Amino acid sequence: MNNNKAVENENMEKETALYLESQLKSDVGRYKIWNQRELLRNLPIQIIEKSPMICSACAIVEELSDDYNKADEYIARLKRLQILYRANSDKYEEIENYLRCMDIELAHRSTTDLFNKYKLLLEVLEKQNEYKLKPTITLNRPSLLNGARDNYKYASHLFTAKKPLKMMAEKLYQREGCMIFELAKAEALYQENKIAESLSLLSNLIPRLERMKNPELLFVALYLRYCILIVTGQLDSVYCMIDKMKNKLNELDAFYLIPNINAIRVWAAMLDCNYPLIKEWGKNHAPDESGEYCNLDRFQYFIKLRVYLLYGKHMLLVNLAGRMLHGLLQLERHAELCELYTILAMSYYNEKNEKQAFQYLTEALELCRKYKFYRIIANEGSRIYLLLRDYACAVIEDNTVIKLMQMSRTFGLFYPDYLKPKLYKTTTLTATEMDVLRLLCVERSNEEIGTYLDITTRTVKFHVSNIFRKLGVKNRRQAAKAAKKNGIV
Structure with missing residues (x-):
């Protein structure tokens, strides 16, 4: 009886392992691994230790949760499993493949000596010609230089060491390698505010990427084109573009990228002061930092920080920023640290805490000087411009600060109400004025409003005049x- 149960358990374990491996082989955006996290975490250790793929997946789950010690424990298990096999045997080489792949895949293990780790991985690939868990390029973020890891520290090499870098990309990613290299260059140029050069590269790349049907790379390219439209003041064009982006990714079955597309739409809504859309996303779609934290959602968390800034929810912003800060420091993600420090600086400035605001801005500026993160800071528009202006008077006014002031001022002129608090928060309408406004919005005349509310036409005119004054407008249409724009009705 016990033997039968043991056999049954063994068969069940094998079936579980086969099921997981089939899922993980086709996992591109790491959402399959994340969605199977409970099953992976509850697996008997004997299953984990028999499968290099499952052991690697367990390490990835813990990395996505910012638990780097647990991730390293699974790598140690892989190493212990490897020594059971003879050196240069097929099984030994297979595990070596996973170990080298994990040294790149797990961002906390690849903050130093990344190029050498890529070379070691290439040695294994030349022997085996394939590997089952390819290192992710973007980890679902719309960026190559700020994707699975922060590669901005290598951005200058894209122009000074083109040949070896391009060759390495082509060896690792075959026909996609050349486009990865060119797309990374376009990103670097955009960040340095060389917009025309970046757009020129993109114009050639996007049609080729559409034909290749690689959703991750296409997402990066389309988002970069979206950013260029934004910084050149072409907001009217972006909503249509976001819809096309979403449709293309749906056609490619890249469902795992759609949450980030929705977050991009919310950023556009903040530029356009579309408060109902922002509110709906925050209520129904934004990731919940009070639940289980996942690095796959980090792009969305940055949008949520801006939503908190918009609504003046300083403590919620600080709490979320603190939750993110540990992982960003551990992973040496300088671009996102610059972004986080900038948002914190603006929030403290809004709270009239100049000392703390200047401290965080100093941190952001140091990273900007080192890695040329001009667009990261300047794209916060008028809010960061006003802060930079005060900072220049009180602390320092160097070339970086002057350049950022010029860029953020231009951005602020395109979008003067970006991150401006909702109008109704500073405008108090009486109950009757709200009723009049609702009827005014559906084009009722003064006489019709008076009849419906049982008040005189003269009283209606009085309320309409007060509404115009409080909203800062001159006529009914405005x-x-x-x-509607500010979500008052």
Whole structure:
């Protein structure tokens, strides 16, 4: 009886292992690994130790949760498993393949000596010609230089060491390698504010990427084109583009990228002061930092930080920023640290805490000087411009600060109301004025409003005049537009 149960358990374990391996082989965005996290975490140790793929997947799950010690424990298990096999045997080489792949895949293990680790991985690939868990390029973020890891420290090499880098990319990613290299260059140029050069590269790349049907790379390219439209003041064009981006990714079955597409739409909504859309995303789609934290959602968390900034929710912003800060420091993600420090600086500035605001801005500026993160800071528009102006007077006014002031001022002129608090928060309408405004928005005349509310036409005119004054508008059409734009009605 016991023997039968043991056999049954063994068969069940084998079936579980086969199921997981089939899922993980086709996992591109790491969402399959993350969605199987409970099953992976509850697996008997004997299954984990028999499968290099499952052991690697367990390490990835812990990395995504910012638990780097647990991730390293699974790598130690892989190493112990490897020594059971004869050197140069097929099984030994297979595990060596996974170990080298994990040294790159796990960002906390690849903050130093990354190029050498790529070379070691290439040695294994030349022997085996394939590996089952390819290192991710973007980890679902719309960036190569700030994707699975922060590669901005190598951005200058894209122009000074083109040949070896391009060759390495082509060896690792075959026909996609050349486009990865060119797309990374386009990103670096954009960040340095060389917009025309970046757009020129993109114009050639996007049609080729569409034909290749690689959703991750296409997402990066389309997002970069979106950013260029934004910084050149072409907001009217972006909503249509976001819809096309979403449709293309759906066609490629890249469902795992859609949450980030929705977050991009919310950023556009903040530029356009579309408060109902922002509110709906925050309520129904934004990741919940009070639940289980996942690095796959980090791009969305940055959008959520801006939503908190918009609504003046300083403590919630600080709490989320603190949750993110540990992992960003551990992984040496300088671009996201620059972004986080900038947002914290703006929030403390809004709270009239100049000392703390200047401290975080100093941190952001140091990273900007070192890695040329100009667009990361300047794209915060008028809010960061006003802070930079005060900082220049009180602390220092060097070339970096002057350049950022010029860039953020231009951005602020395109989007003067970006990150401006909702109008109705500073505008108090009476209950009757709200009723009049609702009817005004559906184009009712003063006489019709008076009849419906049982008040005189003269009283209606009095309320309409007060509404115009409080909303800062001159006519009924402007009042209706302001009310809808700011979510008042």
